[in-house]
Amino acid sequence: xxxxIFVEATNLIDMExxxxxxxxxxxxxxxxxxxxxxxxxxxxxxxxWRWTLWDMxxxxxxxxxxxxxxxxxxxxxxxxxxxxxxxxQNEQFKTNYINRIADFLNSTFLPENVxxxxxxxxxxxxxxxxxxxxxxxxxxxxWENNVDTLRLxxxxxxxxxxxQLTNYFSLxxxxxxxxxxxxxxxxxxxxxxxxxFPWTGVYFYGIPIKLVAIPNxxxxxxxxxGNSGETSxxxxxxxxxxxxxxxxxxxx
Numbered sequence: 001x002x003x004x005i006f007v008e009a010t011n012l013i014d015m016e017x018x019x020x021x022x023x024x025x026x027x028x029x030x031x032x033x034x035x036x037x038x039x040x041x042x043x044x045x046x047x048x049w050r051w052t053l054w055d056m057x058x059x060x061x062x063x064x065x066x067x068x069x070x071x072x073x074x075x076x077x078x079x080x081x082x083x084x085x086x087x088x089q090n091e092q093f094k095t096n097y098i099n100r101i102a103d104f105l106n107s108t109f110l111p112e113n114v115x116x117x118x119x120x121x122x123x124x125x126x127x128x129x130x131x132x133x134x135x136x137x138x139x140x141x142x143w144e145n146n147v148d149t150l151r152l153x154x155x156x157x158x159x160x161x162x163x164q165l166t167n168y169f170s171l172x173x174x175x176x177x178x179x180x181x182x183x184x185x186x187x188x189x190x191x192x193x194x195x196x197f198p199w200t201g202v203y204f205y206g207i208p209i210k211l212v213a214i215p216n217x218x219x220x221x222x223x224x225x226g227n228s229g230e231t232s233x234x235x236x237x238x239x240x241x242x243x244x245x246x247x248x249x250x251x252x
Contacts, residue, residue: 006090014048015093019100021051022084026067026101026161027109028059029153034080060153063160068168094169098207099190101165102174105158106201107192114154122147162202172205176244179211184219184251188212208238213249222250 009015025033036055041047074082087093107113129143162174178200179187187194189201190210203209213221213235223233227246239247 003090003092006087006093009087012049014050015096017050018083019096020104022097023101023104024053026165027104027157028056029062029065029067029157030056030059031062031065031067031070032056032058034078060150060157063153063156066164066168067161068164095207098165098169098204099209101161102201102203102207103189103191105161106189106203109158111155111158115151118147118150118154166204169204171207174202174204175241176200177203177209177239177241178244178246179249180246181213181249182251183216185213185215185221185249187249188214203241205241205243208240210236210238211247211249212236213251215251219251222252224249 021033021037024030030036032055036058037051037053039049039051041049070078071081071085071088074085084097088097126143129140132138133140133143165171166173177189178198179189179194180198181187181194187197187199188211189199192201193214211224213224215221221233221235223231224237225231225248239245
């Protein structure tokens, strides 16, 4: 909870990389992350610890798994969970953690995006599966059923994660934020750069969302306009959802 200790942690850890890793763990059901990643850093005084993946065999396999309650297991191979568990005692990290998961669920981890990747890999690999099935005494249908399970996870797991996150952090729910902008610029929502409007994302009640208006060359930002008539001429604002909301960035 001590902000000075959190700042010290950010001097040792690439926190953006770590937040991305944690969001991936939660989304992909990556329960073996504590021994399926490498930690590394540059060998200089300013080098920060980062993580990279090497083994995800146990992902996308159990609809009953809860990555948030999993954090409390800090024994044996799961000892590295202690880092996230301790960092979540800091309010800023907790906000960033929740928002990073939400950002990914609204972009990279959208069902249509993940299923598209699954389908593309399926088309690349499937011609070899009859030979693999013969080699390992399996069947093509077994392979096809496994791929269908991945698609099922991609379609249904995001909503499960949203529900688990809401319950774990005792939040009151989530809502839609609809963002509009005219042709003079784009909007950054937390870590996401939005170019196409209108854009809708799902975020959690009570958790501040950072919006930044970025004008295109030759344009300038005028103000934000909200659905209840409120305005702000600051290009960077924080929005806390208590229900569905619409906000427009005006450029000229």
